[in-house]
Amino acid sequence: MLNLLVEIVMEKISYNHFFIDKIKKYFFLNSLNKMKKKVCVAVSGGLDSMVLINLLLDIPEIESEVAHCNFSLRNQESNEDEFFIRNFCDKQNIICHVKKFDTLNFSKKYKLSIQMAARKLRYDWFSKLLKKNSYEYMVLGHHFDDSIETFFINAFRGTGIKGLLGIPEKNKKFIRPLSNFNKKEILHYAKIKNIKWRLDRSNQNIKYLRNKIRSVLSRFYSFSFQNGLKRTINHLYDENFLIENKIEEVRKEITIEKKNDPFFWKIECKKIKKLNPLSFYLFKLFSPYGFNDIHSMKHLIDAQSGKQLISKIYRIIKSRNHWLLVSHKFLLENLNKIYIIQNLKIVKKMFLPVNIKFFLNPKKESKQNMCLIDFDKIQFPLLLRTWRTGDFFYPLKMKGKKKLSKYYKEKKFSLLKKEHTWLLINGNGSIILILGNRLDDRFKVTENTKKILGITKI
Incomplete structure (x- = not known):
């Protein structure tokens, strides 16, 4: 006992x-x-x-x-x-x-x-x-x-x-x-x-x-049943490890640019097209972002610029010879946002949403890299926002007005660039400037200009 x-x-x-x-x-x-x-x-x-x-x-x-x-x-x-x-x-x-x-x-x-x-x-x-x-x-x-x-x-x-x-x-x-x-x-x-x-x-x-x-x-x-399955799962882990390493190599090969916050991934279409087996690679690379329709992804490789696929959180946009895979946050974070500029001091910095600096009557040697505006034609408050349907302006050195959507198309702006290009809006609603791109002809400096407002990116 x-x-x-x-x-x-x-x-x-x-x-x-x-x-x-x-x-x-x-x-x-x-x-x-x-x-x-x-x-x-x-x-x-x-x-x-x-x-x-x-x-x-x-x-x-x-x-x-x-x-x-x-x-x-x-x-x-x-x-x-x-x-x-x-x-x-x-x-x-x-x-x-x-x-x-x-x-x-x-x-x-x-x-x-x-x-x-x-x-x-x-x-x-x-x-x-x-x-x-x-x-x-x-x-x-x-x-x-x-x-x-x-x-x-x-x-x-x-x-x-x-x-x-x-x-x-x-x-x-x-x-x-x-x-x-x-x-x-x-x-x-x-x-x-x-x-x-x-x-x-x-x-x-x-x-x-x-x-x-x-x-x-x-x-x-039984013991043999469980042991057999355990060996099978262990073999699958090893095989999956090799596959994931290969997928990571391919991801690096097709990537032109990638960043995480907000998510942005620029991919070369020619390199995607050469992948074999294509369906397998498309699934492994893009299903984590919610893209499981292999047929639609194959079609997007040769699609026109501007075509896109949309998942719950992400979008793949065809932009010339590239795919741009971006989060909705990346595309939508600027939509419907308006930044108000109530007044200007002699020097005024703005760090959101774009880093710009205002100069009143800038010195001659500083004017080279500035956009120059007739200050007396400005009405406060000024606004910063992205484009809206129906927007138009009078491009500098051109006759007549032009719809902003048509101007963007002529300049081959991708959907991504359209949604991340900021406009400086006058107090009466007129577009003064497409930041980093084109001034409205109505606000240009002339021989009659008394005060000049200079704008430069920081």
Whole structure:
């Protein structure tokens, strides 16, 4: 009897070390690194998350707080889950963050499935907690069985290699230390350590695809089945790594210019056209920006300037021999914005939206790089804005007026340039100047001019 008790105790100790040693590697903890890491653990109250929080509480180098989402989907059961978590945190003397969501209304408002709505609400809140509390990581309880289920879900829906990789062990600040453990190992650990958890009956509801797949897979689960899938996923990770490196090389080859805030990417069409297989590269390069219509992208390569494709956040604009991939923020940030100039001192600087400087009666030697305007023809307040439908002006040294849209077309302004060209507008609504381009003939300096206003870009 004594030997049996010793064996049970030794099994508990060795199994505990088996889990803890593996989990420490996720946090880069070793005998030389004793610095505390502050983390937040997503705890639903189910088996996986309760094992995870109990494991982390056994690691002195990790300071854990808890985040619990009450999605209000299971009536009283949801509230009982919340009470269970709060009670656990009180006993362990750890901080517990709880957020209650109206998931059903959110899913209807944004036309999402219940599961997708819950996912968005959860991760948006987790991201806010990470930022607000400066956690090292947000720790999640996904395990290897979850990755297998995700593998089959994405395979059924149709996916590339990336969709078959399962759930990533680490994604920026989100980390999943149980990724290499299966459900049976986690359940065994919970029983050995006498960990209590809550059962979520919705996990048995086969109207959800994940639960349906889980039910089918349970018939095939074995050590060899899991090991085979684990090897397959590991091979896919290696292949995906090589592909992503190649995509990065191609991205650099086709790029003329790229910046991030606001997002702007100038791409050479000739180099896109030479990519083979073209459909594959178009998908890999541009689907992250919401462009999945390969046929339309192929057509855009040889399309006329000004043609464009629009996704939820971005636009691809054909501009002569280039594509300009820009965020809507880049294009729309100046629309409907008006900057008012109430008066001028002798020297006046403006740093938004363009860096310009005004000079009243500038010195002769300074006039070379200036646009010179008859000051007495100006009415305050002046405005700075971008073009509007119906705008016209009288181009310097030309007879008669011209619509601004026609002038831009003649000068081969791209859509991007049109929307980022600023106009100086007189108090009576007339265009004085297309900044950096052309003065209106009505405001030119003549022999009768008494005061001169000089404008230069800084």
